Amino acid sequence: MKIIPKEIKDIERLQKYERIFQKLLKNEFFSKPDIWECGESKGLIGRIINILLEEGSIVQQGKVTFQWESSSMDAYKKEWIASVRPSHQLKRLRKEERPREKLLTYGSSKLTTPELLAIFLRSGIQGKSAIIIANDLLTQFGGVKGIFEADKEELMESEGLGEAKVAQIKAVHALAEEYLREKMESVSKVRTSKEVFDYLYLTMRDLKKEIFKVIYLDSASQIIDNENLFEGTLNASSVYPREIVKSAVHKNVASLIFVHNHPSGDPTPSESDKAITEDLVYACNLLQIKVLDHIIIGDNRYFSFADEGLIEEYNRNFVSIKERRG
Numbered sequence: 101m102k103i104i105p106k107e108i109k110d111i112e113r114l115q116k117y118e119r120i121f122q123k124l125l126k127n128e129f130f131s132k133p134d135i136w137e138c139g140e141s142k143g144l145i146g147r148i149i150n151i152l153l154e155e156g157s158i159v160q161q162g163k164v165t166f167q168w169e170s171s172s173m174d175a176y177k178k179e180w181i182a183s184v185r186p187s188h189q190l191k192r193l194r195k196e197e198r199p200r201e202k203l204l205t206y207g208s209s210k211l212t213t214p215e216l217l218a219i220f221l222r223s224g225i226q227g228k229s230a231i232i233i234a235n236d237l238l239t240q241f242g243g244v245k246g247i248f249e250a251d252k253e254e255l256m257e258s259e260g261l262g263e264a265k266v267a268q269i270k271a272v273h274a275l276a277e278e279y280l281r282e283k284m285e286s287v288s289k290v291r292t293s294k295e296v297f298d299y300l301y302l303t304m305r306d307l308k309k310e311i312f313k314v315i316y317l318d319s320a321s322q323i324i325d326n327e328n329l330f331e332g333t334l335n336a337s338s339v340y341p342r343e344i345v346k347s348a349v350h351k352n353v354a355s356l357i358f359v360h361n362h363p364s365g366d367p368t369p370s371e372s373d374k375a376i377t378e379d380l381v382y383a384c385n386l387l388q389i390k391v392l393d394h395i396i397i398g399d400n401r402y403f404s405f406a407d408e409g410l411i412e413e414y415n416r417n418f419v420s421i422k423e424r425r426g
Contacts, residue, residue, distance in 0.1 A: 116140050119214075119235045120148055121180040125173065132164040137239050139214075199231070214238060217247075220268045221260070233260035248273040277303045290321055293395055293404035296357060304361040304397045312339055312360045314347070317392070319354040339376050341383035348389055355390035356380075365399030377405055381414040382421075 123138040124130065135145050149166065152158045157172035199215040208216065217234035228236075237258060241247045247255070247269060255266045280303050290296060296315070304311065312330040317323055329347070330339050348356055358380065360373075369377075377394045384391050391414075393406035405411050 115229075115231055116144060117148070118180065118229070118232055120145055121176065122232060122236065123239075124148070124152075125168075125177050125181055128168050128170075128173065129161070130166055130168075131162075138235065139239070213244065217244075220272060221265055228260060230260075236260075248276075290315070290317065290323060290357065290392075293393055293402070293407055296359065296393070296395055297397060297402045300359055300395075301397060301400075301402075304359070307361050308363055310360055310363065312358065314344055315357040315359065316348060316351050316353040317355045317357065321355065321392075324351055324353055339380075341380050344380060345383050345387060345389070348384070349387065353389065355392050356384060357392050358394040359397065360394075361397045367396040367398030367401055367403040369396055369403055369405070374410070377410065378414045378417070381411065382418050385415065385418045 119138045120135060120140050123135045127134075132142075132145065132149070135149075136142060138145075149158070152172075153160065153166075155172075156169060157176065158166045158168050161167050199211055199219050202211055202215070203219065214231050214234040217237065218230035221230040221233055223230055237247055237260075238244070240258060241250055241254075252266055252270070255261050255269065256263070280299060283299060300313070304313075309331055311328050313326060313328050315323060315326040327347075329344060344356070358377070362368075373394075373396065377391075380394070381391045391411060393404055393411060395405070396403040
């Protein structure tokens with residue numbers, strides 16, 4: 101048996117091999133889809149598996165399933181998991197190849213997601229670099245979104261994380277949300293529902309309860325302010341048009357945009373959502389305040405009442421009722 105050596109001069113290729121072997125050596129039995137979760141190319145994974153098959157380190161059990169030969173698995177674990185040689189740590193990288201230095205020199209676009217996360221982790225543990233730990237976390241939680249959504253206890257159970265690193269992860273999440281909030285407030289003019297969604301998505305998609313937000317705009321559609329007015333399960337009895345109108349008059353606004361989230365991830369409006377929106381359009385029309393849109397944010401998608409023609413329909417209904425009443 102020949103062991104695939106760790107003496108790979110190309111440091112990025114070494115890191116790819118490390119990520120693949122972290123997955124390969126996790127269980128005695130594995131399948132190709134299991135290994136694909138590490139995020140590396142299927143071509144490279146296939147080549148490594150073929151080498152292991154040719155040398156007899158693994159045997160094929162099905163079309164895409166394999167089993168380690170016991171002594172080979174032990175040997176590879178010693179080489180790729182248990183080894184504490186300096187080549188496995190970030191400090192072995194040339195200075196310009198380290199994630200922090202790459203970020204400062206070339207910008208974030210030149211770094212992979214594991215490298216960006218490794219900057220916050222700062223250091224690895226015995227046998228695992230910060231990048232390997234970062235990659236494991238991304239796999240375990242299904243990406244950055246999953247890491248940010250995880251609670252403290254879940255993160256603390258992950259290998260390589262302690263209170264300090266969990267605090268750093270929570271802090272960067274909070275800073276990202278604050279950045280997006282400030283960016284939304286700095287927008288000079290709102291033009292489309294997609295713009296509103298892009299600015300608010302990351303701060304509203306993971307909320308565990310429904311939040312009803314009002315965006316206040318002047319006559320040039322520039323944002324004056326935005327605030328969360330209601331929270332909880334939204335229905336006609338929990339969203340008060342008079343409170344919204346009162347706040348709009350106080351701020352001397354010309355138009356409004358309503359935004360709320362669906363924790364289920366499905367942005368399809370309920371009958372209650374439609375009734376609330378229609379009531380708000382009627383109430384605002386009485387004071388000549390325009391309702392530009394009501395946007396419901398789900399999981400990576402949204403629903404716009406304006407884009408679907410419902411705001412226009414509610415305005416027509418209001419005019420029709422007003423005309424009938426003389």
